[in-house]
Amino acid sequence: MQFGLLDLSLILLLLHLLGVIAAVHAVLTVRTSQGAVAWCVALLTLPYVTLLPYLFLGRRRFADYVAARRFVVERMHEQAGRMGWRPLREMASDLIVNSEHACIRTLSRLAGSPTTGHNRVRLLVDGEATFAAILAAIAAARRCVIVQFFIVHDDSVGRALQRALIERASEGVKVHFLYDSIGCHALPGRYIDTLRKAGVDARAFAATRGMVNRFQVNFRNHRKLVIVDGERAFVGGHNVGDEYLGRRPPLSPWRDTHIELVGPVAAVLQLSFTEDWYAATQTLPTVLLPKKADGGTMLCQVIPSGPTDRLESGSLLFVEAINAARRRVWITSPYFVPDEAVSAALRLAVLRGVEVKVLLPSRPDHRVVFAASTLYAYEAARAGVQLFRYQPGFLHQKVLLIDDEIAIVGSANLDNRSFRLNFELMVATVDAGFAAEVGAMLADDFSHAVAIDPAVLSALPPWRRVAMGLARLFAPIL
Incomplete structure (x- = not known):
């Protein structure tokens, strides 16, 4: 049976009809007007190249995913209460300070988390300083290590982190390792298996569970966070890989910034991690309420954000x-x-x-x-x-x-x-x-x-x- 001009015309007609249907769907579901316009133009004019991306990317806001994420966060706080320790949000409320800056007060309300005082913050410029500080802090851990990254590579930097976590786990330190399933798509399974066999609780963050979300690759956990013993935290732009130390041309040298935070702000950062961890595992990680940092005078406001927020x-x-x-x-x-x-x-x-x-x-x-x-x-x-x-x-x-x-x-x-x-x-x-x-x-x-x-x-x-x-x-x- 030969493939003729009529068959091609029917296929093109079908693609254009599907493009119209998808464009209507975009109008009804995409969160912003500019997003809806962009998808509509692309789907109506070039359905041959945009239908497949729209299947994976276009459903901007899955109502069931949003509801599920909010539900598990509520369950997390309920379970924490039943276990006999105060939910982190309540623990963090002990640390609230009033800022004279209207901007910080607004950001506190936007984030739904308190502004904390008595912190110390250190600037870490580029990868060498960042990973030296992170690995040194992990090596000194005595009770708990929390690690969360969007991208982790199985290279010299990734293996250095792996060895540090395994060494701490072997000493009885509780180690939680959360990685994004999309960002770490190239990470070999043996990397995670090695961590788990050594006692590291390694889990993947994924927004693709369930029938509706099985094609969803839009919602990614892009956060980079390390917390040691509930009081020393690291936040910034670095993922885990040799390129972040400028070892991979043609993008090298790599310019990035991280910060090290010590003090009550670590409680709020643990809250952010706990919500992500519970969403991925339905279990609670080990958390510790930090103390005031010696000599700490800085106000810090944590602003987590994501597609399930009630505001943008x-x-x-x-x-x-x-x-x-x-x-x-x-x-x-x-x-x-x-x-x-x-x-x-x-x-x-x-x-x-x-x-x-x-x-x-x-x-x-x-x-x-x-x-x-x-x-x-x-x-x-x-x-x-x-x-x-x-x-x-x-x-x-x-x-x-x-x-x-x-x-x-x-x-x-x-x-x-x-x-x-x-x-x-x-x-x-x-x-x-x-x-x-x-x-x-x-x-x-x-x-x-x-x-x-x-x-x-x-x-x-x-x-x-x-x-x-x-x-x-x-x-x-x-």
């Missing part, structure tokens, strides 16, 4: 931080795909006379995202935002500096995926001395960057501008 916490974090700025707002991010709210906040900050500087990479790790980011960057530059491209290597850090006291570090990128699709974790700090240290770090980064000239856009070849426009259609899932 990821986007609103950036909006509130930018709106709070009166003198300067400096932002570093590997991706620049802002939604309308964040774009408006940046433009308004410029109009208020605030110095708005954004540092982006000059090298792409994801070409579609880089193309879309470039178009957004040119548009922001035309509005007066100062944008720069970091030259020495790939820039992966996620840092915001607001005026002279507030610094925010964590895992969230300045893009829609971090705003609405990923589970992210950021920590805001209030301390003039630490903010000055972050400012000095960022000033050095900007000194190794080249400014983006908005006039360059009009000089680009037409095919480049068309390509960037097409990439921008996928902004809601980038």
Whole structure:
């Protein structure tokens, strides 16, 4: 039986009909208007290439997944109460302090978690400092180690972490290891098997359970968190792999930032981990209520965000931080795909006379995202935002500096995926001395960057501008 022109026409007709159906579905289910428009345009004009991605990515907000996640969090607190220890949220409430900064009070309400005082925070610049501090803290653990990463590689850095966790487990330390099933898709099973055989409680975080979510690859746990003995924590942009130490060209040297936190803030970070752990395992991890850090004077506000939040916490974090700025707002991010709210906040900050500087990479790790980011960057530059491209290597850090006291570090990128699709974790700090240290770090980064000239856009070849426009259609899932 030969395949004829009529058969091809019927197949194309069927694909277009399915594209129309999927476009209607997008209108009804996609969370934002710009996302719905982007999917509709793509599905109606190019159903041959967008239907399959929509199957995996397009159902922006699964009602059953959202409800299930909220349900297990409630169950977690109930089970904690029945076990005879106070739920973490109640434990953390003992540590609440009142901040004079309206921005921090707003972020506390947005996150649904308390602002804590009496903390110490140390800036860790790049991978060598970060992993040296993390491995040293793990080696000193006596009771409990919590490890959570989006990506873990079975390379020299990954095996160093593996050995450290196995050594602690052999000494009777309780070790919880949570990895994202999508981010760690390339991690060999033997890596996890080795951990489990040594007594490490290693589990995968997955949002694909159940019939409805079996194709879901959008909801990823992008958080990077290590907590030792309930009182020393590490948060930032590094995953676990040789590239994060700049050992893998062509993106090396790798530029990233982590922070080490000691004090009551670790209780709130344990709360974030416990919710993720319980969602993945339906069991409670070992948690410890931290003490005040000796000499600790810093206020810290933890802001976890994710697709099951009742508000769009990821986007609103950036909006509130930018709106709070009166003198300067400096932002570093590997991706620049802002939604309308964040774009408006940046433009308004410029109009208020605030110095708005954004540092982006000059090298792409994801070409579609880089193309879309470039178009957004040119548009922001035309509005007066100062944008720069970091030259020495790939820039992966996620840092915001607001005026002279507030610094925010964590895992969230300045893009829609971090705003609405990923589970992210950021920590805001209030301390003039630490903010000055972050400012000095960022000033050095900007000194190794080249400014983006908005006039360059009009000089680009037409095919480049068309390509960037097409990439921008996928902004809601980038």
